[in-house]
Amino acid sequence: MIENNMMMIRIEILDGPEEGVAHSFEHQKLLLGSASDNHVRLTGDGVLSLHADLELVEGQGRLTQEREEGDVRINGSLVFGESLLQPGDVIQLGTQSFKYKVVPFPRPVKERRIALLEWITLGALIAGAFGQVFFLLGTARGLRSGVDVELLRATPTPRPTPNMNVEIPTPTPLPESVIILPTPIPAGVPAVDVSPTASPSADGKSASQLTSEARVVSRNGEELKAERLLREALLLDPRFLPAKMELAKLLGGHAEFAESITLFEEVMRDAPSGSMTEREAKLELQVIRRRQQLLEETVPEVPKVIPTPRAPQILQTPKPQAPPQLVQEAPSQVIVDRIRMERFPESPRYDAFRMVHFNLVHQRGTPAVEAGDIKVVVNFYEQAGGKVQQAHIPEPRILLSVPEGLGGGKSIEGLSAAYDVPKGKGKPDQQYFGAVIQVLVEGKEVSRSADPVFLLDLMK
Secondary structure, rough: OOOOOOEEEEEEOOOOOOOOEEEEOOOOOEEEEEOOOOEOOOOOOOOOOOEEEEEOOOOEEEEEOOOOOHHHHHHEEEOOEEEOOOOOOEEEOOOEEEEEEEEEEEOOOOOOOHHHHHHHHHHHHHHHHHHHHHHHHHHHHHHHHOOOOOHHOOOOOOOOOOOOOOOOOOOOOOOOOOOOOOOOOOOOOOOOOOOOOOOOOOOOOOOOHHHHHHHHHHOOOOOHHHHHHHHHHHOOOOOHHHHHHHHHHHHHHOOHHHHHHHHHHHHHHHHOOOHHHHHHHHHHHHHHHHHHHHHHHHHOOOOOOOOOOOOOOOOOOOOOOOOOOOOOOOOOOEEEEEEEEEEEEOOEEEEEEEEEEEEEOOOOOOOOOOHHHHEEEEEEEEEEEEEEOOOOOOOOOEEEEEOOOOOOEEEEEEEEEEEEEEEOOOOEEEEEEEEEEEEEOOOEEEEEEEEEEHHHHHHH
């Protein structure tokens, strides 16, 4: 009899004297270094006596380096501290490298004999079941024998005697119909149209279809057409929340804050309590109000000037002057584009697991960036009660190195970073909020983006 397969660590040496040799370990934690008392001894240049340790926890590999003087690289990238591993990763300690794998390790289990107490318990259960059956059958037979059969015989129902003197009722004559003329409408009172309202959509599209079409045309830059489609969708269904959300975002982007705030408040009122729609509307409402406040603070009021009478002056032709030189700030070389948040609510190993995906785009007209000069910093945030703060997780700030260069308006797609809380260590009053992404070129920040955008105010 074999129990469920356990996992064991397998290491394949890729260079050095033991090149091509593979070792498998049942231990869940291995010590790596040049000393002879380590589980894996590596004799390459730059390998410390105890360089790092490799641990397998619930099938997930984890490499830990606690000393700063030793170099550790995973798939060519320099790392420090604790790093998660995937099967097939190439790990380099100093100048010697090996490949990390995970293989099943079957372990036999002895067959267990059924104890005497279990046999006795099983026999008692079977005897109890038969006893209940015989008791029920005996009780039923006793009740049946005590029933008086005479009382159960059917009594014939007497037939009704026919009555020969049947009186036929005389029909009552109906009153003569009276024609009622309609009352004329008094002059000055508008007539009420009670005919059925025609559908605002002439082509027969539903509110959902109009909202989807509005999203597409909005991404293509046709925002006026998108606004018309969304208002048409709300004419069809005034309580359709996706159309209200899209229209509120569109109006907020055009600085039409009053109508945008009203729509977001209606979404929060009509959405189910605690739903994602209510949370998104609440967050967007905070962003819109913050933008409105910043706009009101930066645009000063223009004082009213009362003209005073002046003496007549002789008009003179002004001398031509050179046009003023506009000082423009140099555009960012690299910007973040298309931030997408992905959530995994049923992750088996984490209480919270989120992933942020984004692209890097080079701005045309700016100098090209060489390979290795771009670094991206992803900062994760959480909401604790009513306060937004940096997430209390093992890696709240992740540094990503971009090995490719950028120039000519090209882009790098598919960059991502994960936000995870190990199972059992999360707090009930804290929840994931968002991420701020900083782009550094040669150590200098060139652009910054966030999802949601409101988080940018926290980084100032």
